[in-house]
Structures are given as structure tokens and as C-alpha cells.
Amino acid sequence: MSLGAPGSALWLLRHDLRLAGREFRSGGRRQVRAARYVMGAAILLLHLFGFLAAPILARVHDDDRGTALLTLSVALAGAFALFLSKAVSEATDALFQRGDLDLLLSSPLPTRRVLFVRLVAVAVTAGFLPLLLVVPLVNGMVLRGYFAWAGLYAVQASLSLLAAALGAALTFGLHALLGPRWTRIATRTLATLFGALTFFIIYAHSLLPAHLRAAIWAAWAPLPGAVPPGLQWWPARALLGDPLPLAALAVLAVAAAVGVSTMLGRAYAAGVMGTLASPAPARAAGAERHFRDGVFAAVLRKERRLLLRHPGMLAQLVYQFVFLVPGALALMNISGRGPHSGADVVFLTAMMTGRITKVIVAGPFESDQAPALAAASPLPPRLATAAKIIVTVTALALVGGLPVLGIGVVLPLAFPAACLACGAAAATRLGLAIARPRSMRRDGLHGRLRASTDGLLGAAVDIGWGAFGAVLTATL
Amino acid sequence: MLTVRGLCKSFGRPAVVGLDLTLAPGEIYALLGPNGAGKTTTLRMVCGLLEPDAGRIEIAGIDALAEPARAKQVTAWLPDEPLLYDRLTPFEYLEFVAGLWAVPPATARSRAEALLGELGLWPHRAETCEGFSRGMRQKTALAGALLHDPSLMVMDEPLSGLDAGASRQVKDMLRTRVQTGRTVVLTTHVLEVAERLADRIGILHAGRMVAEGTFTELRGRVGAGRATLEDVFLDLTASAAA
Numbered sequence: 001m002s003l004g005a006p007g008s009a010l011w012l013l014r015h016d017l018r019l020a021g022r023e024f025r026s027g028g029r030r031q032v033r034a035a036r037y038v039m040g041a042a043i044l045l046l047h048l049f050g051f052l053a054a055p056i057l058a059r060v061h062d063d064d065r066g067t068a069l070l071t072l073s074v075a076l077a078g079a080f081a082l083f084l085s086k087a088v089s090e091a092t093d094a095l096f097q098r099g100d101l102d103l104l105l106s107s108p109l110p111t112r113r114v115l116f117v118r119l120v121a122v123a124v125t126a127g128f129l130p131l132l133l134v135v136p137l138v139n140g141m142v143l144r145g146y147f148a149w150a151g152l153y154a155v156q157a158s159l160s161l162l163a164a165a166l167g168a169a170l171t172f173g174l175h176a177l178l179g180p181r182w183t184r185i186a187t188r189t190l191a192t193l194f195g196a197l198t199f200f201i202i203y204a205h206s207l208l209p210a211h212l213r214a215a216i217w218a219a220w221a222p223l224p225g226a227v228p229p230g231l232q233w234w235p236a237r238a239l240l241g242d243p244l245p246l247a248a249l250a251v252l253a254v255a256a257a258v259g260v261s262t263m264l265g266r267a268y269a270a271g272v273m274g275t276l277a278s279p280a281p282a283r284a285a286g287a288e289r290h291f292r293d294g295v296f297a298a299v300l301r302k303e304r305r306l307l308l309r310h311p312g313m314l315a316q317l318v319y320q321f322v323f324l325v326p327g328a329l330a331l332m333n334i335s336g337r338g339p340h341s342g343a344d345v346v347f348l349t350a351m352m353t354g355r356i357t358k359v360i361v362a363g364p365f366e367s368d369q370a371p372a373l374a375a376a377s378p379l380p381p382r383l384a385t386a387a388k389i390i391v392t393v394t395a396l397a398l399v400g401g402l403p404v405l406g407i408g409v410v411l412p413l414a415f416p417a418a419c420l421a422c423g424a425a426a427a428t429r430l431g432l433a434i435a436r437p438r439s440m441r442r443d444g445l446h447g448r449l450r451a452s453t454d455g456l457l458g459a460a461v462d463i464g465w466g467a468f469g470a471v472l473t474a475t476l
Numbered sequence: 477m478l479t480v481r482g483l484c485k486s487f488g489r490p491a492v493v494g495l496d497l498t499l500a501p502g503e504i505y506a507l508l509g510p511n512g513a514g515k516t517t518t519l520r521m522v523c524g525l526l527e528p529d530a531g532r533i534e535i536a537g538i539d540a541l542a543e544p545a546r547a548k549q550v551t552a553w554l555p556d557e558p559l560l561y562d563r564l565t566p567f568e569y570l571e572f573v574a575g576l577w578a579v580p581p582a583t584a585r586s587r588a589e590a591l592l593g594e595l596g597l598w599p600h601r602a603e604t605c606e607g608f609s610r611g612m613r614q615k616t617a618l619a620g621a622l623l624h625d626p627s628l629m630v631m632d633e634p635l636s637g638l639d640a641g642a643s644r645q646v647k648d649m650l651r652t653r654v655q656t657g658r659t660v661v662l663t664t665h666v667l668e669v670a671e672r673l674a675d676r677i678g679i680l681h682a683g684r685m686v687a688e689g690t691f692t693e694l695r696g697r698v699g700a701g702r703a704t705l706e707d708v709f710l711d712l713t714a715s716a717a718a
Contacts, residue, residue: 006575015572022563022604099559103620106523106553107576108545268525 007109012117017124031449043132050136054144057137061146061240070217072236076159078201079130083160085194086126087167092187094122095168095264111265112258119164119257126167127160148241155239155246158253165256172260172267188315196322295379299387307363307391316359317399324352342414345407347470349418353400354425354462360395361433364388385434396426414473421469428461477501477628477659483521483531485683491517493683495531497661501627504650504660506670509680510713515663516556518680519630522661523553536627549577552626556633556663558617562606566597566616569605570623577624584623591619594649596642610637618646622653629653631662635669647673671705679709681716 004010060068095101095118104114134152141149170190175183205213234245307313365388368374374384404422408415436454480497484490492514499505507515520526522533524544533540533547540547560569567588574584592598595615600608605616614637621629629650635643650660650673664670670677671691678688687694695703698711 007578011575015575019561019563099557100561102525102553102555102559103573104576105525106548106551107573108548108578109576110545 009113009117009120012104012109012114013120016117016121020121020125043136046133046136047139048136050138050140051143052140053137054140054146057141058144058146061141068240069233069236072239073233074201074204076155076235076239078198079156080159080163081194081201082130082198083123083126083163084167085191085198087122087160087163088170088187088194089191090122090125091119091164091167091171092184094118095171101268105268111268112261115264115268116257116261119168119261120161122167123157123160123164123257126163127156131156149239151241151246152239154250155235158238158249159235161253161257162249165253165260168264169260172264185312185314188312189318192315192319192322195319196325199323296383296387299374299379299384300390303364303387303391304394306367307360307395310363310367313359313363316362317356320352320355320359324348342411343470343473345411346414346418346421346473347466349403349407349466350421350425350469351462351466352403353396353422354429354458354465356400357392357396357426357429358433358458360392360399361430364391365433389430389434392430400426413476417469417472417476420472421465424468425462425465428465429458432458432461477503477536478522478661479532479534480518480522481532483518483533484529485514485517485521485526486529490683492521492528495680495683495685497678497685499628499659499661501657501659502654503675504654504662504673506674506677507661507663507680508667508670508677508709509663513680514683515680516632517683519553519632519661519663522628523551523630524548525553549624550627552621552624552629552631554617554621554629554631554634556636558613560605560608560613560616563604565602565604566592566619567601569616570620573620573623579624587623587625588619591622595619595645611639611642614638615642615646618649622649627658629658629660629662631660633664634662635664635666667705667709677705679712681713684716686716687712 004014060071095115101114101118105111134156138149138152171183171187174186174190178186200207208216234242235249238245238249374381400422404415404418407418411418432454478497478499480495483492483495483497485492495514495518497505497518507518509515517526521528522535522540524540524547528541535547536550538547538550561572564572570588570591571584574581574588579587589598592601595618597612597615597619600612605613608616614634618634621631634650635646638646647669654660662674674691676688676690677694679686679694687697689697691705691708694705694708694712698708703711
């Protein structure tokens with residue numbers, strides 16, 4: 001069989017890439033053309049930036065190999081955490097939600113080949129956006145004669161494939177440990193934590209106190225000019241074109257992907273996988289008494305139940321809390337005033353409250369799977385909206401109220417400003433959700449543009465109320 | 477064409493228990509049973525999508541557990557929920573399926589054209605599947621299942637979502653293929669379909685075969701001369717449950 005013949009791994013990969021390409025081009029022709037121009041301009045600009053930044057990288061490369069290796073190692077660790085975050089969430093979708101697995105696995109193709117290609121597709125998806133960002137830097141270095149830097153392409157491919165294999169293995173392990181229902185929630189939470197880890201690693205220099213940075217540097221920095229022997233330097237050495245680490249990394253990634261595909265193939269055959277859509281366990285009896293209540297109570301109860309059972313809610317809330325920590329550390333480092341200043345804490349808490357509100361309103365206001373049911377019933381629309389608002393505000397008070405109460409205990413003087421800013425951020429976000437209900441159709445360029453606009457608007461609201469709270473705290 | 481012996485599968489609780497099946501070439505066999513009886517699990521094991529805990533499956537003389545790729549080459553699987561690629565046209569979908577089953581390009585092209593024509597999809601061959609109705613999706617998936625001219629067609633609810641005309645079209649198509657020696661095993665909840673289409677009927681309950689035979693034979697088993705298949709089915713499953 002030739003390399004790209006029908007049924008081969010390359011042919012399958014091309015099929016997956018064709019689908020991804022079509023998904024990207026799913027908007028109208030004008031929108032697609034506009035997106036192409038924007039992307040082209042962005043790539044050119046990034047290359048200009050890369051070419052301008054290349055002398056700095058070249059100086060580090062030439063003068064201080066120790067610093068170069070440490071910097072590159074940190075960057076690679078951050079990138080790997082990012083790949084892993086993307087891979088965990090992508091693997092869950094690719095292995096459990098892709099309906100075409102039935103078609104592919106009922107064909108005569110070997111199962112491990114199908115799953116290997118699926119892992120490669122996950123790796124491509126996980127590594128695509130980061131690659132767009134590093135390509136200009138690498139090209140800038142190559143243009144300046146540092147050809148060994150082209151090794152980054154191989155390192156990026158290997159790391160993303162390794163991340164895809166680990167992500168799939170992790171999903172499988174979670175499935176075996178927790179069962180289908182909790183796997184989805186656990187993988188989303190893990191993806192969030194890995195994403196946060198990326199941020200921590202990349203910004204470790206700004207986030208860590210100076211004495212800790214110095215201690216890490218003393219313990220980890222390799223000797224200048226020497227080729228450090230430790231395995232921890234191999235990825236960075238591979239990136240700089242060292243052939244042995246480069247080959248080792250590539251072999252490790254392919255071996256991991258092949259191993260995991262074989263393991264997954266067995267799991268599929270045993271009927272272990274592909275069951276995430278299985279029904280949740282039956283709940284305890286006793287719901288029948290609720291039939292006695294009135295219309296409003298019934299709607300309220302339905303909204304509350306759906307919010308509590310929202311599969312992505314926990315992961316998204318964890319995400320908001322986790323991402324507050326680096327911001328708080330950075331602000332504390334910049335201001336140098338420790339955790340008692342107040343204004344910075346209020347700023348971050350108000351921002352976080354806005355983001356938490358966005359997560360919570362997504363349940364009742366944006367994920368209603370049967371809007372026509374309520375619309376076709378005699379229930380007045382304002383009653384349905386009121387039930388959604390009550391449920392959202394209650395959940396928000398329980399989740400978002402905790403940090404505000406914490407401020408009240410630790411920083412009592414900042415408490416009024418915190419209440420005001422957080423309340424305003426939450427109210428504005430809630431108002432936005434009611435005034436600009438999200439379109440259920442999120443695919444296509446138009447849907448993505450609308451989502452981006454909404455995201456920017458929401459971020460502006462959070463920052464605005466956060467700044468207001470900070471100014472108010474400082475004034476009071 | 478299909479021989480199944482002592483097939484067992486358990487997902488914590490038994491799903492299929494010691495199932496035996498024998499299907500001759502040129503036969504349409506309907507597997508009936510209440511929800512959760514083990515019909516889909518059985519079909520998925522026959523297609524190689526699920527590994528049995530015990531038992532033997534032979535398709536066209538090929539040991540499907542020892543040589544799954546060879547067995548899959550002569551088998552087609554049509555799931556109850558046809559999941560197509562929204563961004564592909566029916567023609568591109570069939571091109572992909574032909575690649576999976578290694579159908580020579582010239583043969584695949586002529587078969588694809590014929591199938592799309594037969595199923596009334598030819599005018600839509602250049603449209604992506606995302607706007608297709610349930611019936612059109614089902615017909616596209618059916619075309620995919622028939623493209624490699626399988627000897628054994630395994631179909632889970634093949635007529636669901638089809639209107640009367642399309643349903644007749646598909647039934648005629650299956651009958652034509654069966655007349656040339658192909659075999660069909662299908663599940664359906666529409667008992668009238670099984671009654672009119674199937675040569676033989678098997679009734680599963682809690683993973684076990686509780687009755688098997690032609691409609692007339694099954695009617696004879698419950699001792700009601702003018703009973704419908706619905707009466708027979710309800711009687712047999714109720715007895716099995718008791």
C-alpha cells in the first residue's frame with residue numbers, strides 16, 4: 001500500500017484535516033475571505049515581530065547557553081501543559097463524541113490505526129494555535145542563519161503527540177476509575193488546571209518572589225557553555241537541534257501514541273469506551289411529591305435541577321478561581337504591598353464575580369434545550385425569566401459570595417466597595433445575558449464573531465467594574 | 477452466511493446470554509425485543525464493534541473473532557442514528573467509505589452514482605449533509621453501507637425516520653439484494669415491518685432468544701391462528717418475563 005493510499009494512516013489523517021478545514025470555512029464566502037485576509041495580515045505582522053525579536057534570541061543563544069536552555073525549558077514546559085490541557089478536552093470529544101468511530105471501526109481498517117490517526121488529529125488540534133505563534137520566531141532565527149532552530153517544529157510535533165497520547169490515557173484511566181458520568185466533568189476540570197499551569201509556568205518569573213526565583217536559578221541553571229547531562233534539558237537541547245535528544249523525543253512521542261492507540265483499541269473492543277452518553281444512575285425516589293406545587297415552583301425547581309446537573313459548570317467555576325491566583329500574585333509582586341492593600345483584591349474579585357456570573361447564567365439562559373416547551377405552554381414568559389433570575393442569583397450568592405465574605409473578614413474597610421463592585425459586575429453580566437441571549441448556533445464564522453464580540457463586551461464590563469471597585473476602595 | 481454460537485456479553489449485568497443464530501444466504505432476519513433486550517449489543521458484536529465475553533461468530537465462513545478485518549470486508553453496519561459528516565457531500569462521504577473498504581475507484585464511482593440515483597439523492601449529491609433531513613441522512617448512510625456490496629448487511633432500525641415512499645424504496649432495495657444471495661439482519665420496533673419484510677424473526681428478551689421462526693411458526697407457538705405479530709411478540713415476551 002502506498003503512503004497516502006485509501007485506508008492508510010495518511011489518507012485517514014487527510015480526511016480528518018479536510019473536515020477540520022471545512023469546519024473552519026463554514027461561514028459565508030465574504031466572511032471567509034475577510035478571515036483569510038485578517039489571518040494573512042496577522043501572520044505577516046507576527047513574522048515582522050519574529051524577525052525583529054530574532055536578534056535578542058540570537059544574543060541569548062550565542063552568549064549564554066545556560067540561560068537559553070533554562071528559558072527554553074520553561075517555555076517548553078509551559079507549552080506542554082497547554083498542549084496537555086487542549087489534548088485532554090479534545091481527546092474526550094474525539095474518543096467519546098465522534099459518531100464516525102462506528103463507521104471507522106466497522107470497516108476492515110485495523111482499530112489501532114484508526115485510533116492512532118485520531119490521536120494525531122488531536123495532537124494537530126492541540127498544537128495548531130501555539131504553532132502559529134512560534135513559527136514567526138523560528139523563521140526569524142532560521143533567516144538569520146540559526147538553522148538548528150528549525151528543530152522546534154519537530155519538538156512541537158513530538159510534544160503535542162505526546163500530550164495527545166497522555167490526554168487519551170488519562171481520559172481512559174479516569175473512565176475506569178470514576179465511570180462515565182464523572183469522567184467528562186473530571187477531564188474538563190483537569191484541562192482547566194493544565195491550562196492554569198501553563199499560565200503559572202510562563203509567568204513564573206513575574207509571579208514568584210525574587211528570593212524564590214534566585215533559589216530556583218541556583219539549583220537548576222546549567223553551567224554556561226557546558227552541555228548539561230540531565231534528561232530535563234533534553235527537550236530544550238532538542239529544540240536547539242541536538243540530534244540525539246531530538247530523535248529520542250520523537251521516538252518517545254510515537255511510541256506513546258502507538259501504545260495508547262493499542263490500549264484504547266482493546267478498550268473499545270471490550271465495550272469500555274464510547275459509553276459517556278450512557279444514562280446517569282437513577283435518582284432516589286421521592287420526586288413525586290413535587291407534583292403538588294404550583295407553576296412557578298415547578299419552573300423554579302426545573303431550573304435549579306438543570307443548573308446543578310450542568311456538566312461543565314464545576315470545571316468552569318474552578319477555572320475562574322484558579323485564574324484569579326496568578327493575577328493576584330502578579331499584582332502583589334508589582335505593588336509590593338502584600339495581600340492587605342485591598343484595591344487590588346477588590347479589582348480581581350469583582351472581575352472574577354463577573355466571570356462567575358457568565359458561567360452560571362450560561363446554564364439557565366443559554367443552554368435551555370427545550371425553549372419551545374415553555375414558549376408553547378400557558379406560562380407567562382416573565383415568570384419563566386423570573387425563575388431563571390432567582391436560580392442564577394441564588395447560585396451566584398453561594399459561589400461568588402464566598403470571596404466577598406472573605407474580604408469582609410480580612411479587609412473590612414474594603415468590604416463595602418467589594419460588595420458594590422461585585423454586585424454591579426454580576427448585575428451587568430446578568431442583564432447582558434437577558435438582553436443579548438446567546439445564539440444557539442455557535443458554529444460558522446458569524447457565530448464565532450458574535451461569540452468574540454460578546455466575550456470582549458463581557459471582559460470590558462468585568463474590568464470596568466473591577467477598576468471602579470479598586471478606585472472606590474482606594475478612595476474610601 | 478452468519479453463524480453465531482454461545483454468544484455472551486455482560487456490562488456488569490448480562491446483556492447477551494448464550495445466543496445462537498444461523499442465517500442462510502438470501503435471507504432477511506428480523507431481531508425483535510423490548511428495549512434493553514440485547515439486540516444492538518448482538519449486532520455490534522457481529523460487526524466487530526464489540527468483543528464478546530464468550531462465543532463464536534462466523535461470517536461467510538470467516539471466523540470473525542480471529543480474522544476481524546476479513547469478516548468486516550464482507551459486512552456492512554448501519555447504526556440506528558446515522559452520523560454523517562455534516563461538511564461532506566453525499567458523494568464525498570461515499571468516496572471516503574469506498575476508501576475504508578478499499579473498493580477500486582472506478583467501481584466505487586459507478587456504484588455511488590447508482591446508489592445515489594436509486595435512493596433519490598442524486599440531485600443533492602453536491603450539497604453538504606448538514607442541511608439534510610433525517611430521512612436523507614438515513615438514505616446516505618444506507619448508500620454508504622451498500623457501497624462495498626456486502627454479503628451480510630447488519631442494520632439497526634434501518635427504516636426509522638423514513639417516510640412511506642422512502643421506506644418502500646429501501647425495502648425494495650434490500651429485497652433485490654437478498655434475491656442475489658446477500659443476507660440482511662435487522663432490528664426494528666415497527667413489528668409490521670418485521671412481519672412483512674423478514675423471512676424469519678427472532679425474539680430476544682433479557683439477552684436470551686425466547687422464540688425464533690417464520691411469522692407463521694411464531695403464531696403457531698402462541699396458539700392463536702389470527703394473531704398479529706404484535707400479539708405474538710407481547711405474548712412471548714410476557715411469558716419470558718414471567
